[in-house]
Amino acid sequence: MGTIEVSGKSYETDEEGYLVNLGDWNEEVGAYLATTESVEMTDQHWEVINFLRDYYNEFQIAPAVRVLTKAIGKKLGPEKGTSQYLYDLFPYGPAKQACKIAGLPKPTGCV
Amino acid sequence: MLHIVNKSPLERNALDSCLSAAQGGALLLTEDAVYAATRGNAAAGKITAAMAGMKVYVLGPDLDARGMTDRLLEGVTSVDYGGFVDLVAEYPTNQSWL
């Protein structure tokens, strides 16, 4: 367990830095979490983050990378539905990094 | 007395065991036992029969969680956690058929 401070408010995180409460997330918190992962956020990054949050709201799970890749290709265009595209944005793994920045729990099956 | 059952009637014999022993009073169904008080359930007839001799309650939040609120048997009263506490207070003794 840990805490992060964003704009004078503190938020609870687990031992790996994932937000404990999904409802704590806002773009500012997301931007802060990105700095902890050394990810420089661009519109393309936010597009994936927003996709992940929508996916979670609909299905109540963070998708596995393979599922994320396929779903993104369907929604945002085939050129973005490749693991290369996602790994370019999130070099240490789209599941691990993007889920953390999106304020979601670690994906099931991602150990 | 107050009888409390929390097991599905189609998986365990807790409800049968309770109903065969109970001498009136009240029955509160919680957790998976709430299915017993839903229309179309094979055990619903037992609840209907039991209502002749005792008051029957279900814990509303458990019914909601299972998506069964709209098929509660007529004559069964849905209570919230406050109502659960009131029932426990109202009857001098209670038996949980775990």
Place this chain on the structure above:
Amino acid sequence: MSEGTIKKFMFVNRKAPYGTIYALESLEVVLISAAFDQDVSLVFMDDGVFQLKKGQQTKGIENKNFSPTYRALDGYDIEKLYVDQESLAARGLTEDDLLVDVTVMSRAEMGKLMETMDVVLSF
């Protein structure tokens, strides 16, 4: 698992959600198993059919409502969902009450299908 050997896995779900942890545990194992590209079938029988009931609202019991996750299975290429007809009938349910598309079959057919599996996991 060595590459190229696809086995037929069946997950048999017989418990209602929330009353015990079986339903959620099964779902998590199913999602993990999807990573191994196996031939996965899910069976819902006895109180397990309640897992797929539409309209679950768990706020009052402070549990996570995992029923929307069954709708994600399709995206995981898990498309073989079988539901026992007798179990539905004994619980006043029909196919329309379920939140995903399933194949409804008799208990006997279910038993036959079970015989064709390489691995059967019980929940």
